[in-house]
Amino acid sequence: MISHDNHGLRLAVRYAVLVLVAIIFVFPLLFMVMSSLKPDHQLLVDTGSLRAFLPVGDISFDNYAAAFQRAPISTFVINSVIVTGVTVMLSLAICSLSAFSFVFLRWSGRNLLLSILLATLIVPFETIAIPLLLLVSKLPWLGLDGLEQGWLNSYHVQILPFAADALTIFLFVQYFKDLPSELVEAARVEGASWFQIYLKIIMPLAGPVVATAAILRFLFMYNQYLWPLMVVQSDEYRPVMVGLQYFFQLDTPWGEVMAYLSLITIPVLGFYLMLQRAFIASIASTGVKG
Amino acid sequence: MATLSMSGLTKRFGDIEVIRGVDIDIADGEFVVFVGPSGCGKSTLLRMIAGLEDISGGELRIDDHLVNDMQPRDRGIAMVFQTYAIFPHMSVRENLGFGLTIAKVPKAEKEQRVMQAARILQMEHLLDRRPSQLSGGQRQRVAIGRAIVREPSVFLFDEPLSNLDAALRMDMRMEIGKLHEQLGATMIYVTHDQVEAMTLADRIVVIKDGIVQQVGAPMELYHQPANRFVAGFIGSPSMNFLPVEVQSVDHDSALVASTSLDAVRVPMRVEPLKSGDQALLGLRPQYLVPTNEQDAGQLHGTLSLVERLGSETVVDVNTRENTRLVAAIADDRTFETGTEIAFTFDPNRAHLFSAAGDGALNK
Ligand SMILES: Nc1ncnc2c1ncn2[C@@H]1O[C@H](COP(=O)(O)OP(=O)(O)OP(=O)(O)O)[C@@H](O)[C@H]1O
Numbered sequence A: 001m002i003s004h005d006n007h008g009l010r011l012a013v014r015y016a017v018l019v020l021v022a023i024i025f026v027f028p029l030l031f032m033v034m035s036s037l038k039p040d041h042q043l044l045v046d047t048g049s050l051r052a053f054l055p056v057g058d059i060s061f062d063n064y065a066a067a068f069q070r071a072p073i074s075t076f077v078i079n080s081v082i083v084t085g086v087t088v089m090l091s092l093a094i095c096s097l098s099a100f101s102f103v104f105l106r107w108s109g110r111n112l113l114l115s116i117l118l119a120t121l122i123v124p125f126e127t128i129a130i131p132l133l134l135l136v137s138k139l140p141w142l143g144l145d146g147l148e149q150g151w152l153n154s155y156h157v158q159i160l161p162f163a164a165d166a167l168t169i170f171l172f173v174q175y176f177k178d179l180p181s182e183l184v185e186a187a188r189v190e191g192a193s194w195f196q197i198y199l200k201i202i203m204p205l206a207g208p209v210v211a212t213a214a215i216l217r218f219l220f221m222y223n224q225y226l227w228p229l230m231v232v233q234s235d236e237y238r239p240v241m242v243g244l245q246y247f248f249q250l251d252t253p254w255g256e257v258m259a260y261l262s263l264i265t266i267p268v269l270g271f272y273l274m275l276q277r278a279f280i281a282s283i284a285s286t287g288v289k290g
Numbered sequence B: 001m002a003t004l005s006m007s008g009l010t011k012r013f014g015d016i017e018v019i020r021g022v023d024i025d026i027a028d029g030e031f032v033v034f035v036g037p038s039g040c041g042k043s044t045l046l047r048m049i050a051g052l053e054d055i056s057g058g059e060l061r062i063d064d065h066l067v068n069d070m071q072p073r074d075r076g077i078a079m080v081f082q083t084y085a086i087f088p089h090m091s092v093r094e095n096l097g098f099g100l101t102i103a104k105v106p107k108a109e110k111e112q113r114v115m116q117a118a119r120i121l122q123m124e125h126l127l128d129r130r131p132s133q134l135s136g137g138q139r140q141r142v143a144i145g146r147a148i149v150r151e152p153s154v155f156l157f158d159e160p161l162s163n164l165d166a167a168l169r170m171d172m173r174m175e176i177g178k179l180h181e182q183l184g185a186t187m188i189y190v191t192h193d194q195v196e197a198m199t200l201a202d203r204i205v206v207i208k209d210g211i212v213q214q215v216g217a218p219m220e221l222y223h224q225p226a227n228r229f230v231a232g233f234i235g236s237p238s239m240n241f242l243p244v245e246v247q248s249v250d251h252d253s254a255l256v257a258s259t260s261l262d263a264v265r266v267p268m269r270v271e272p273l274k275s276g277d278q279a280l281l282g283l284r285p286q287y288l289v290p291t292n293e294q295d296a297g298q299l300h301g302t303l304s305l306v307e308r309l310g311s312e313t314v315v316d317v318n319t320r321e322n323t324r325l326v327a328a329i330a331d332d333r334t335f336e337t338g339t340e341i342a343f344t345f346d347p348n349r350a351h352l353f354s355a356a357g358d359g360a361l362n363k
């Protein structure tokens, strides 16, 4: 009986902690969504009390309508979807292929190169932002209208510098190393080429790491701010985060800011929860063992 | 079908030479077993044949073609791994047909060959299952089936049964034997289970530290071991080695004796010895016959342990110089630990080895 009570108590404590953590994470979101529904004067007054988290007072979607008036939001969203989607795809393909070569192919210098690659993890992006900007502003690009000089104001300037990265390669390398090497050897003996082994043996077993890498890459790209701010000057290619600038003027319309933020975060959150479920399912079903 | 020939094969990992000059010729359709202690290089040698490990030196020929630098898939081999290595994301059918899918064999033919392999291994009912829904023995069947389907000329097995329990291992051992008869293909089989080696092999290759110690038919290794290592490695329980002193020699035999052994003349087959040498007398446990009268025996000691196994009784004996001997006695006589015992043996079944060195062939 005593142990039973103990168990109940422990469960209660555990739930209390979880609820507390959940509240800490949920409240800012709640604040954002609720504020987006209130006119500015009420929003600022409510901030001082718990009312900030409740849908009370003068509730309407006016802020959303105004936000759409102020900025070409749909263009920003489309831009973000294109840039983020293409980068995630490219990054998954390139990083998994290079990790495959690091782990399974025998070429001299691969360990050294991997170490150098991993060493770049400690270099913050801010350090290379300026040199990178100078570089991309001069690089030629063969587009639909022929050869152009400089990559500024385009999708590819936002995509290509992030199409491969050390962290994602590292994730794939770690995962591939843990796969039984006999699977690759068996496939080789059975006659598969390296690319067939990659495509038919390794990638089908890489579900969990693909999901993880996709989530991390997606969040990183979707939240990009500094780089697009530096390389994109026209609305035509601007992503959502940079679009936030439209709302920071002399007299900041906080309700509209909250409406805009709700618009660009809530779908992502939903998407993330969906992926997370698939992610857990993929781990459970792969069951790689001897 | 194929012949296989290795000459002067070596393999180095960095500075360490793990295969040190292997010469073996394998005939078409032969079943050859590599045995040796853990780490002796059996798997490495097999993997070199498969093409999974580069060859550092020497020549490997399959059907008289030099294949040193050939990709595994071009060698006409199939391999069965210790860990099965069946693809977890494919059904049994897809696993069996994988090689044929890769080779773009027409669908009808692929289906027919997969069915045939499944029939041979009696696993038609498992074809649509996933590997995770199979038992260890069934997974092993899939791995073997995948090898059969491609109709290779050489089968390579790396300890295929070591993850199975004893009963299943015996079944599968017999099945592999049957398979060899049925297919008539050349097979190379790595194990450190000597029952597998003795029962399956046409010829056994005993390896130690990357060096071939002896190649021969199972009974040849059993009766005429080329050195003390092979003598001790082949046979179960292992051969006893009794320290003795050489009293005199003539051209092919020596008179040896020790505190517990009355002087006996035994053939000198392996190494030449001279009078006064320290030597080891190799006596198989099965060939030690206990005598009833104390004085009649040649070899004397005290019983220290008796194990009745039913078919035979295995006894441990402490000799007078305190060497441990094992005797396997076929009859049902009862023995008391602590009592004196004496054995006779046929000197022609004894082996005499020099006591120097570790008893193995070294380079
Ligand atoms: N990739 C490698 N790099 C360095 N040394 C290796 C490598 N593979 C094997 N070895 C070494 O080569 C020797 C032979 O290994 P191998 O796997 O062939 O032994 P084995 O006879 O199959 O042993 P077991 O019965 O335990 O399977 C061992 O000493 C091992 O440590």
Ligand SMILES: [Mg+2]
Binding pocket: B042, B043, B044, B159
């Ligand atoms: Mg091995």
